Amino acid sequence: MMASPLLILGEHPFARTPQGKLKCRIGTIFPHEGVLVMLPGIHATQRQAYLEWVDAHRQASGRPPLSSEERAAVWNDAVDLVVEEDCLFIRPDPAKMSLAFEADNLLQEMLPKQKIRFLHVLNQEVRQAIKERGELWRIAPLPHTIEEMKAMIAASRIGIGGRDIYYYNKTTGTRYLTYQELVGLGTLGEEGLRRHLVELATYTGRENAQHNLEIRFFGAENAPELLELLRADFAALPSAELWQSYQRVKEAFRRLLPPVLLHDDPSSAEWRNRMVSALVAPRSGRDDQVAEEMLLGLSPEFYMSIRWLPGGRIEHGELFFDSVFEQAENSADPELLSLCDNKVRQFILNYMREFDDLEYVNIGRVIAPLSRRRARQGRRDVYVAALKRAGISHEVVRVIRMMKWGTREHLDCGRPLDEAMLRSEEYRDYVLNRRVACRHLGMNLPPRVTANRISEWYTRDGSTFRIWSIYFERDYVPGIATDKLPDHCFENGEYAVRFARLMGRAAASNIIVGRCDLSKEVMFDDGDEMIIEDEKGLPVDLVVADPTGTFNDYTSGDLCQWAEAYAQPIRKRLRLVPDPQAFAQAYLESFVERFRAIQEEYRQHRKKFDMLFKYEPPDKVGNFPYRWQCVLARLDQADPEEIAQHIRQHIFQKGPGGRPASRAMASSPA
Structure with missing residues (x-):
């Protein structure tokens, strides 16, 4: 049996005026009746319009009007809608998610x-119901950029x-x-002014179904004097009194505002941020912005940087892929195609x-890239997965990173398929071996990383064929991230010293494993080092989320040449800490202590280290066993006290005016 078509009172949600504007920006749908109301007004007046329409039809058929109980039932079984340029938003009642x-x-x-x-997703019931359907992607996203905020x-x-x-x-x-819009009413003439003042008087102070005010004065939300002035009977006021009352409302509003809010200016950062905060605040009187990334417990650099797909x-254990994938198969819509990422389906299957x-x-x-380092060659696709298993009370969050040099990338370089596949497998082993080596040399990494595969289609020379692409998951x-810690953290002396000690330990491992990019620029304190804080907000641990770049430098014999780069994390923060000497000393002492401990561990268990990658003969071209061999030899010969002394000299290197420079840039060796 086919469902009855949706009856619309009014026009289609995306109907436009001859000037291209949406005719109606809000709607109300009655799912049980199959009726959508798209008439000018507010949601309450749309509900009322539908009830009147029902009563008129009942009267025409000789039936009595709805009883008060029936009217209440119909009223409460409606769902609010909001229409924007190309999207319709459902604003559900948390207690009636099935209705939504x-x-x-x-x-x-x-x-x-x-x-x-969907809107209203900061409510726990709403958010959870949508997440359980695997549809976080349908949550109305917050703006990511200034241009998106303006839009x-x-x-x-x-x-x-x-x-x-x-x-x-x-x-x-x-x-x-806003004040500017209130001032603009004065240009409408007496009739237009009167109509809008009556509207303001009618809805100011009134609450909607969500118990939020229908109208607020931007920047002057708690203004009883404005409410008092709007009690006037604007519909009946003589002309002169109407204009006088309007002038009093304007003056009262103006007195409550700072100068920046007197004009609507999206180009002004302060005005724009205040307005965006008002437009995304989850409830009246609250200005904080909360995204799903925060609710999952992700760190600030993830906020508003994830596009859910x-x-x-x-x-009941059975997987149903989203219907939009089927729509995308026969669509040329670029927005839909970008939304439907086939890799996601394969991640879920895995x-x-x-x-x-x-x-x-x-x-x-x-x-958005979470690291501040400049873009490099190779694949950079990164995903976040939030999954829930039965019997476990919390969600598990995982980070998925496509392998940088896979079959696709080698094919892009013009290599034959068999060679591209072989190089991909070799690089997979290299990455996993590198992780084992880093742990042996004291780098604190996430406890679990796995490698998996998905299939993709590749086209070359008019032929399309299937390839396998590797990804890592942790x-x-x-x-x-250390490079995103707020400056104010370092005003706390205990925080600063704890941070310095953790960074010193991390720096020791980092310099030992020769972590740098292919241009020999040191990679440290630039997005991968994660500070873990305790319940008091003080640093207790540092984890390197991704050991990218380790073992890239295995040929340099003298580690002192990297001293300036390893001075930079302390040097650039000297101006922030209460005791620069103690800050630097904690870093250097921790560096030497950790370096010496790793060195002694190697010397005491030399055979264990030397044999770790002996299953493959070393190749001076640069395979991993050879790099491992070179790094161990360099570790054995290094003098951590000498390296620390060079770092100290760069930390306190005099800048202009005879004072330590506070913002020297890390440099690479010539």
């Missing part, structure tokens, strides 16, 4: 699924019964009126093979 999903299914009969998103502000403009004079928070349903829903108790999984692509490290 019914609305979603109905709307998908008239709109593509990717054009329908969001522009798209938030909305009216009630007149001009689009408000900025609309889709989540709370609150409309913000379609995956699949798991029911999880299904690994775990037989998965409840749900959501996967997102990291869209548990998420719940820390803060």
Whole structure:
């Protein structure tokens, strides 16, 4: 039996005026009745319009109007919608998620699924229900860039019964009126001014169904004097009194504002940030911004840097891939194609093979680089997976990184398929061996890393064929990257000294394993070193999330040549700490202590270290056994005290004016 088509009171959600503007920015859907209301007004007036429509039809058929109980039932079974340029947002009631999903299914009969998103996801019930469906990608994203912030502000403009004079928070349903827009009402003439003042008087102070105010004055949210002035009967006021009342409202509003809020200026960082905060705040009176990345416990550099992608829903152990993948197979829509990442489906399949108790999984692509180092050659795709298993109370967060030099990359270099596959496997072993070697030489790495494969299609010379691509997966490290620690942390002397000790230990391992890029620039304190803090917010551990670049330098005989680069993490922070001497001393002492301990460990168990990669003969071209051999020989000959002395000299190298420079840049050896 086919479902009845959705009845629309009004016009299609994306209907536009001759000028190209959306005709109606809000909607209300009644899933049980199969009716969508798209009429001007607010959600409450749309509900009322539908009830009147029902009563009119009942009367026409000789039936009595709805009883008060029936009216309440219909009213409460509605779902709020918000329309933007090319997307419709569902604002669900947390206690009625099944109703919201019914609305979603109905709307998908008239709109593509990717054009329908969910709001109000900071509520635990709402967020959890969406996550369990594997649909984090359908959560309305926060803006990532300044341009996206500006676009969001522009798209938030909305009216009630007149001009689009408000900025609309889709989540709370609150409309913000700025001083500039209030001033602009004076240009409408008496009739237009009166109509909008009546509108303000009607809705200011009124709460919507989410118990948030319908209208707020931007920058002056708690303003009882404005509320008092708006009690006037603007519909009945004579002309002169109308303009006088309007002037009093303007003056009262202006007195409450700082100068930066007197003009709407998205180019002003302060005005823009205040407005974005108002538009994304989860509830009235709260200005903090919360993204799913925070709720998963990810560190700040992940905030608003993940684009969640379609995956699949798991029911009773069975996997159902998202229907948008099927839509994408026959679509040329670039937005849909970019959203449907086939790698995600294969990641999920690999999880299904690994775990037989998965409840749900959501996967997102990291869209902004988390490291500040400049882009290098090779593949850089990084994903985050949040998965939940039965019987485990918490979610597990994993980081997936496609292997930098796989079959695809070698094919791109023009190599034959068999050679590309062989080189890919060799590089996989190299990466995993490198990890083992780093742990033997004191580098603190995540405890578990696995390698897995997915298939991809590759086209060359008119022929398309299947290749296998390797990726590495590790548990998420719940820390803060050292290069992203706020400056104020170092004002605490205990924090600074603890940080310096941890960095000194990490620096010892880092310099031993010759960690640098292919241009011989040292890689340290640039995004991979994660500080773990205790419950008091003090550093207790440092984990290197990814040992990229280790064993790239295995030919340099004298480690002292890298002293300037290893002075930089302390040198650039000297101006921040209360005791620069103690800060530097803690770093250097920890460096020497750790270096000496690793060196002694090697000397006492030389055979164990030397035999570690003997299964393959060393090759001076640079295979891993040869690099390992060279690094061990250099470790044995090094003098950590001498290296530390060179680092100290660079830390306190005099800058202009005879003072230690605070922002010297790390440099590479010539």
